[in-house]
Amino acid sequence: MDVKNSDPIFTDWSDQHTALWGHQPLRLQHRLHTMPLFSRESLAQLIDTYPRDQYSLIHMGGRGGRRFWREGDTGGLPGEAVIDAISKGRMWLNLRNVLKVDKRFADVADAVFEEMAQRLPGFSTRHRSAGILISSPGAQVYYHADLPGQHLWQLIGRKRVYVYxxxxxxxxxxxxxxxxxxxxxxxxxxxxxxxxxxxxLDLEPGQMLSWPLNAPHRVENLDCLNVSMTVSFTNEEIHRLQNLNLANGLLRHRLGIAPKSRSISGPSYWSKAVLQKALRNSRWVKRERNARRVVDFRLDGANPGEIIDAQAAA
Ligand SMILES: [Fe+2]
Incomplete structure (x- = not known):
């Protein structure tokens, strides 16, 4: 496959980028969008067979604001019809865990991280994941922060990213x-x-964005269908910071103790690593997360961009 050819995936990386990487938001050029794997046709085929428990289809409602979000189902429409519906509607489809679902994408990620390791002294990853996000013209991702390291790779369409x-x-x-x-x-x-x-920073096909760990960001699609790949990773430091944040959260909310340290080494860290491991899957945590996932619409094959209430359709 073309990922195996020896051309670099990052096409304009310089020493200046190596110095800035992880410290400042950085926009770099790449060539993923020229690979057949990331063409609209190939992505439509990917949707055709994507496991139901690995995708989320979200409808954004008629007005802005996430309280109008609803989660739905493609209704078994062919991938190309799904992409067409998204291009005419107010939706997004997140194909989660694409590195696990399809090995071809894992090969691409391997090549990307190998190049990063060559260009960033000491860079290594402990865990990687990626998702393909297909979203409607004008769709937004609201202000948020992610715990893992993250990169955004633009494949189709244009979007504007605000990094804080x-x-x-x-x-x-x-x-x-x-x-x-x-x-x-x-x-x-x-x-x-x-x-x-x-x-x-505006992104177009062939550009990717990296930013400092946890930097809050929000995204506005410009007036066109957008396809991007979100790549997340942890390394030893990020993994320990996640343990620390969870343990400090448990101390504060579950045990009523204001955490004093944010150290990720020494006895204070290791006792917190034990604490979070003991409680992270507890009933209290599960209840507090209370992640309700209700599927309540499916795509309307006869009217691209429209949705049908699952109850009305049942
Ligand atoms: Fe994010």
Missing amino acids: PNSPPFLTERQLEDIALFEIEVDLPYEPWYDEHARV
């Missing part, structure tokens, strides 16, 4: 704990004046 500093008031330690404990990364408070402090 990973420090107060844009992001606090307590918010990081809450994200780890409650898995509520999209509940971060956002004020329009934050935008004065954002780096605003």
